[in-house]
Amino acid sequence: MTDFTLSCPIPLDQYPQILLAHGGGGKLMQQLIEKMFFPAFKTTNPSPPHDSVVVNLPTSKIAFTTDSYVIHPLFFPGGNIGSLAVNGTVNDLAMSGAKPLYLSVGFILEEGLPMETLWRVVKSLQETALTAQVQIITGDTKVVDRGKGDGIFINTAGIGIIEHNQVIAPQSVQQGDIILLSGDLGRHGIAIMAVREGLEFETTIESDCAPLAHLILEMIEAGVSVHCLRDLTRGGLASALNEIATSAGVTLKIDETVIPVREDVQGACEILGFDPLYVANEGRFVAFVPPNSVETALEIMRAHDQSSCIIGQVTGEGSGMGLVTVKSKIGASRIVDMLSGEQLPRIC
Numbered sequence: 001m002t003d004f005t006l007s008c009p010i011p012l013d014q015y016p017q018i019l020l021a022h023g024g025g026g027k028l029m030q031q032l033i034e035k036m037f038f039p040a041f042k043t044t045n046p047s048p049p050h051d052s053v054v055v056n057l058p059t060s061k062i063a064f065t066t067d068s069y070v071i072h073p074l075f076f077p078g079g080n081i082g083s084l085a086v087n088g089t090v091n092d093l094a095m096s097g098a099k100p101l102y103l104s105v106g107f108i109l110e111e112g113l114p115m116e117t118l119w120r121v122v123k124s125l126q127e128t129a130l131t132a133q134v135q136i137i138t139g140d141t142k143v144v145d146r147g148k149g150d151g152i153f154i155n156t157a158g159i160g161i162i163e164h165n166q167v168i169a170p171q172s173v174q175q176g177d178i179i180l181l182s183g184d185l186g187r188h189g190i191a192i193m194a195v196r197e198g199l200e201f202e203t204t205i206e207s208d209c210a211p212l213a214h215l216i217l218e219m220i221e222a223g224v225s226v227h228c229l230r231d232l233t234r235g236g237l238a239s240a241l242n243e244i245a246t247s248a249g250v251t252l253k254i255d256e257t258v259i260p261v262r263e264d265v266q267g268a269c270e271i272l273g274f275d276p277l278y279v280a281n282e283g284r285f286v287a288f289v290p291p292n293s294v295e296t297a298l299e300i301m302r303a304h305d306q307s308s309c310i311i312g313q314v315t316g317e318g319s320g321m322g323l324v325t326v327k328s329k330i331g332a333s334r335i336v337d338m339l340s341g342e343q344l345p346r347i348c
Helices: 027-040 081-094 115-132 187-197 213-221 236-248 263-272 291-304
Strands: 053-056 061-069 099-110 135-144 152-161 178-181 228-231 251-255 285-289 309-315 323-327 333-335
Touching (some): 081 115, 081 213, 099 115, 213 291, 228 236, 285 291, 291 309
Parallel strands (some): 251 323
Antiparallel strands (some): 061 152, 099 152, 178 285, 178 309, 228 285, 251 309, 323 333
């Protein structure tokens, strides 16, 4: 018989209620997952957490993931909640090196939502799935009372097939691996913030929301040895690197001077008081590859985005602890930690 405890694993004296920060990709979200969800839902798969889980079937290997989208506003420069739902799920599958095949889509609709708004989202889902070469094969619809749903919430699940023998996961990260970044940072989060707060900049900043599976599969097919991948969504580059460093028990050293951030995004971050390292993206990832795969990987990545670059390396210093340090633009080194609070709520 399974033993149950009546005591909550989260310190209730510190957090008696859920905060927005519990969904922000930082320390509180990590605490919620590790202290409450993981112990409650024990599985036979002991591997570190990743964007999608790999399941070994008798005759094949698949990746499986699920996600929910509560973004506000529903429409933003470069995308909307529909395109975001497809691309976000496809990208989570791609981070395990899977070829995305099938998606489910569940709608939670608020009473009073204009039918024209729903149709725009549905059409975007259809068009984005076609671009990403996945099929939406099942779904569900629920309607909640007016004022209880904020328009539309979308839940997805995705299945992809893994047709190679590489184990692309945090446990595969090795000392000496080179860290590659697939493009400039921060556009998605700033695009959302600009619309939400009615901010006007000299140029319209568009989200980088895009599917990444084709690029990842191209790298694998070219013989690139990929040890780990992570897309840079909630919490941005900083949170993604911290998650990998903690899971792999390694130290990551990155160089801030080479990290690409567009001038308009950098300016917006300075005005708003944001650090681009923590701003969310929806079409960017980091790849951990051995030195002998860097040239091929970068050639393929730069064919998709010229700003792809080397940003750092895995070192043995502090091995077993999990640490991320950055060399700043003034030459000093500092520790890059996970966010304690919420920088940009509801950006996905």
